Amino acid sequence: MPFKINVADKGKTFKVETENEDLVGQKIGDKVDGKVFSDDLEGYELEITGTSDKAGFCGLPDVEGSRLKKVLLSYERGMHKRPKHEGKKVRSNVNPKGLRLRKTVRGNEISLETVQINTKVLKEGKKKFDALFVVPAPEGVPSEDGKAPAEATEAPKEEEKKE
Structure with a gap:
């Protein structure tokens, strides 16, 4: 099963997919060479x-191993807000x-059950981060100049029918 890697750097996040099983056994907080994820990095x-993981359970750095465990949490990682009560009046608190x-x-350990891995850049390589992940502009959307793309302004060509 491929790993979906989120690589974050200064407010920008890009996604990389890899099937490299060298990641199995790594833990949250470990430093990893970018080449493990992609040759571009x-x-x-x-x-x-x-x-x-594949069911959406988050990995906690405090829980050792790669197993599922039920832990008692207050407001922190893994617990965000009070559960909703269906049909009851909304409370202010x-x-x-x-x-x-x-x-x-x-x-906290990466296993074959893990699907998504979040990372952040500590040290940049030879290539600039923005140059690695070029996002193409969608078709029909005006460019930064405010002008429509040339292809979108032309009338569509009609195909000749062969009889």
Whole structure:
């Protein structure tokens, strides 16, 4: 199963997919060479900041191993807001003080069950980060100049019918 890697640097995040199984056994917080993820990221040093498995359970750095575990959480990583109560009146305090819930989380080790890996750039390589991931402009959308693309302004050509 391929890993979906999110590479973040200064407010920009780009996605890379890889099936490299050298990542299995790495932990959250480990520093990894960028070439493990993609040949384009050669020379980059990346830090693994988080993971998520195929069921959507997040990986916590405090839980050792790659197993699923139920842990008691307060408002932090893995627990975001109070659960919704269907059909009840909306309360103003969505984060009551002292609320702790038992949630299922995955351990801090990357396994074959892991699908998504979040990383951040610690050291940049030879190539600039923005040059590695060029995003093509969608068709029919005006460019930065405010002019429509030349192809979009021309009338569509009609095909000749062969009889």
